[in-house]
Amino acid sequence: MVSDRIFGAVVAVVALAYIASANQIQTSFLADPVGPKMFPMMIGAGAFIAGIFVILRPDGDPDWPVLSTIGALLIAVVVLVAYAYALKPFGFILPTAVASAILSYQIFPKIGQAVLVGAGLSIGLFMLFKFALGLGLVAFPSALFG
Amino acid sequence: MDLLSNLATGFGIALSPYTLMLAVFGCFIGTIIGALPGLGPSNGVAILIPLTFSLGLDATSALVLMTAVYYGAMYGGRISSILLNIPGDEPALMTTLDGYPMAKAGRAGDALIISGFASFTGAFLSTVGLMLLAPLLARIAFQFGPAEYFALYILAFATLGGIASNNQAKAAIASCIGLGIAMIGVDNNSGMPRLTFGNMHLFDGIDFLVAIVGLFAITEVFSFIESHGKNTSIGITLDKLKVPWRDIWNTRWVQLRGSLVGFIAGILPGAGASLGSFLAYMSEKSIAGEKGGFGTGVAKGVAAPEAGNNAAAGGALVPMLTLGVPGSGTTAVLLALLMTLNITPGPTLFTDRPEVVWGLIASLLIANFVLLAMNVPMVKVFVRVLSVPAWVLLPGVTMISFVGIYSLSGSYFDLLLMVAFGVLGWVLRKLDVPTVPIILGILLGGHMEDSLRRAMVLSDGDWTYLFSSKIAIGLWAVAIAGFVAPLFLRKFLKKPQAVSD
Numbered sequence: 001m002v003s004d005r006i007f008g009a010v011v012a013v014v015a016l017a018y019i020a021s022a023n024q025i026q027t028s029f030l031a032d033p034v035g036p037k038m039f040p041m042m043i044g045a046g047a048f049i050a051g052i053f054v055i056l057r058p059d060g061d062p063d064w065p066v067l068s069t070i071g072a073l074l075i076a077v078v079v080l081v082a083y084a085y086a087l088k089p090f091g092f093i094l095p096t097a098v099a100s101a102i103l104s105y106q107i108f109p110k111i112g113q114a115v116l117v118g119a120g121l122s123i124g125l126f127m128l129f130k131f132a133l134g135l136g137l138v139a140f141p142s143a144l145f146g
Numbered sequence: 147m148d149l150l151s152n153l154a155t156g157f158g159i160a161l162s163p164y165t166l167m168l169a170v171f172g173c174f175i176g177t178i179i180g181a182l183p184g185l186g187p188s189n190g191v192a193i194l195i196p197l198t199f200s201l202g203l204d205a206t207s208a209l210v211l212m213t214a215v216y217y218g219a220m221y222g223g224r225i226s227s228i229l230l231n232i233p234g235d236e237p238a239l240m241t242t243l244d245g246y247p248m249a250k251a252g253r254a255g256d257a258l259i260i261s262g263f264a265s266f267t268g269a270f271l272s273t274v275g276l277m278l279l280a281p282l283l284a285r286i287a288f289q290f291g292p293a294e295y296f297a298l299y300i301l302a303f304a305t306l307g308g309i310a311s312n313n314q315a316k317a318a319i320a321s322c323i324g325l326g327i328a329m330i331g332v333d334n335n336s337g338m339p340r341l342t343f344g345n346m347h348l349f350d351g352i353d354f355l356v357a358i359v360g361l362f363a364i365t366e367v368f369s370f371i372e373s374h375g376k377n378t379s380i381g382i383t384l385d386k387l388k389v390p391w392r393d394i395w396n397t398r399w400v401q402l403r404g405s406l407v408g409f410i411a412g413i414l415p416g417a418g419a420s421l422g423s424f425l426a427y428m429s430e431k432s433i434a435g436e437k438g439g440f441g442t443g444v445a446k447g448v449a450a451p452e453a454g455n456n457a458a459a460g461g462a463l464v465p466m467l468t469l470g471v472p473g474s475g476t477t478a479v480l481l482a483l484l485m486t487l488n489i490t491p492g493p494t495l496f497t498d499r500p501e502v503v504w505g506l507i508a509s510l511l512i513a514n515f516v517l518l519a520m521n522v523p524m525v526k527v528f529v530r531v532l533s534v535p536a537w538v539l540l541p542g543v544t545m546i547s548f549v550g551i552y553s554l555s556g557s558y559f560d561l562l563l564m565v566a567f568g569v570l571g572w573v574l575r576k577l578d579v580p581t582v583p584i585i586l587g588i589l590l591g592g593h594m595e596d597s598l599r600r601a602m603v604l605s606d607g608d609w610t611y612l613f614s615s616k617i618a619i620g621l622w623a624v625a626i627a628g629f630v631a632p633l634f635l636r637k638f639l640k641k642p643q644a645v646s647d
Contacts (some may be wrong), residue, residue: 008576011319018326018341026338032599033607036333036340039595043329047322062576065372076371077569079366080544081602084561087552100541106371108537117538125545135200135553 004058011051019044072106079103091140092129097122149277151302156504160512163212168203169509170303172211176218180225181528182539183232187219187459187476188582191364193543195355195483196550204488206502210509212483213550217269217510220419220459221517224452225528229254236417237455240427244440244447251443255387258529260445261452262521266455266514267401272409272460273510276467279413280503282495283468287493290469292601293612297621299594302415302471303627306583316579316628317429324587325594327352333598334592342491347559354482354588356551356560358568361581363547365483368572370540387526388446397449404453411454411462414628415471420459426454460510465493467503470593481589534607 022040086095101118179190223238228245248257307317331351344347408422430450605611
């Protein structure tokens with residue numbers, strides 16, 4: 001109930017913001033009868049109405065995970081974001097080994113296994129991508145190996 | 147004898163050793179993807195699209211490879227349904243209802259083989275149906291103007307929201323999220339940037355592959371972390387494998403009816419394979435009545451949903467190829483593939499690029515026989531795949547997704563967006579908001595707006611033009627019925643829940 005009401009309210013507010021920013025779209029002199037604003041505003045209106053519906057007629061609450069699980073999910077998100085930033089400057093193998101080891105540990109918490117998964121995946125996938133698929137991946141940071 | 151000469155062209159392409167090899171390879175990969183719990187046809191195909199590009203395949207080869215993966219995943223989905231009671235993908239949910247009880251009763255091998263044959267019947271008949279129906283529909287589609295296309299897009303969203311989800315308002319929100327994302331970027335008509343908030347990365351819009359891989363693959367990783375891989379219990383082992391000819395023969399009518407029901411469900415834009423397997427199972431259940439013992443592990447109970455599910459997979463290709471409107475989540479992903487290959491699906495595809503269409507159809511026919519061979523005598527190979535633990539599989543999937551998206555543009559921004567879509571997908575899944583309408587919205591948003599604006603240019607701004615032809619009015623009527631009718635039918639058509647241990 002509560003989850004859905006919050007969700008509906010968020011959707012309605014975002015929809016209004018969307019309509020407002022669609023209203024700011026500049027029209028050019030090459031205007032057609034509809035123009036570039038109309039369709040985005042229709043979408044916003046549709047989302048607003050649907051959001052209100054969800055507020056008025058919410059479904060039952062889902063089982064939200066306990067606090068520690070939410071923490072684990074946040075760590076996973078942070079790891080993935082860091083991985084996205086690290087992929088270019090640090091090459092493929094190192095960030096992949098670390099990121100996949102952490103993810104593996106989070107799914108099944110055993111350190112030894114996780115380290116093996118990290119090492120295996122990073123080297124195995126690198127071989128696959130580099131030699132079987134011919135992707136131009138860089139294995140290690142260029143600063144280390146010139 | 148147009149059909150025969152077209153088929154001959156198609157087989158000419160499909161039987162070249164290279165294409166044939168791609169089809170066999172695709173079937174193999176696809177069955178593995180389908181069998182792995184947590185990797186279904188949509189996210190499997192989505193992850194593979196960027197990698198297909200890096201192989202530098204031409205349009206026909208790429209299409210053959212990916213549709214072989216698609217069909218393969220449809221076959222493979224039943225393996226984990228039967229042995230682990232975990233559907234490998236959503237349409238395979240219905241197969242767990244009788245497949246798992248059968249496996250518990252020591253008939254796992256029988257269930258796998260019967261469902262393999264039923265999959266073949268469904269997929270084969272629907273490919274034949276596709277072959278016969280698609281050219282006809284393409285001819286009708288030539289009469290579609292912008293007003294009809296706009297109505298058709300509305301129809302796709304309405305049926306997707308009405309039939310394939312539990313809550314219309316939530317499906318509508320999902321559609322709006324997708325459409326809203328599609329608007330981001332430079333407007334084609336006026337050349338003005340829209341909703342980019344001055345961010346240079348957003349000027350080209352958001353690549354649908356980023357959204358698809360994020361919503362399907364990354365979301366799955368979060369779900370597994372949440373459940374700590376609890377769903378990967380070791381299921382039932384398989385020892386002897388004998389073909390139960392009698393059961394296959396006894397279920398022949400079930401398979402044929404299931405194929406027909408599934409094919410029709412697949413053709414409906416937006417409804418897709420889940421509806422196909424659901425309707426096939428439910429109709430057979432009511433035909434068999436109380437005595438049929440559906441839900442306790444009977445052969446008919448695995449044959450019906452698998453025939454329906456695979457027939458729907460073929461049926462869903464009909465609107466996708468002829469009209470450019472996908473019939474299911476996975477065909478939406480295939481549409482994404484076509485769009486990235488610069489192939490515009492629609493009636494002109496059949497006249498301008500017959501080699502693509504007929505090469506594809508011929509490869510599907512061949513792929514079916516390959517899949518039958520892989521899924522009946524060789525099914526033990528794929529059963530092994532199930533023992534890959536989640537703590538190896540999911541990190542692997544994540545890394546492959548990252549590399550695939552990274553190879554598209556080489557920008558960290560797309561990777562960040564992908565993670566953001568993954569988080570969004572997880573929250574939406576928790577709230578029971580379907581994610582397929584988002585994908586459909588991102589894919590079709592641009593076309594939908596284009597058709598609306600072109601219709602208004604043609605009519606000089608007269609909105610009644612949208613309802614000016616019989617075809618358009620018919621499509622609007624079906625759209626409204628498809629959205630509203632399930633409200634009243636929901637009481638009767640309740641989705642059965644998975645059996646628990």
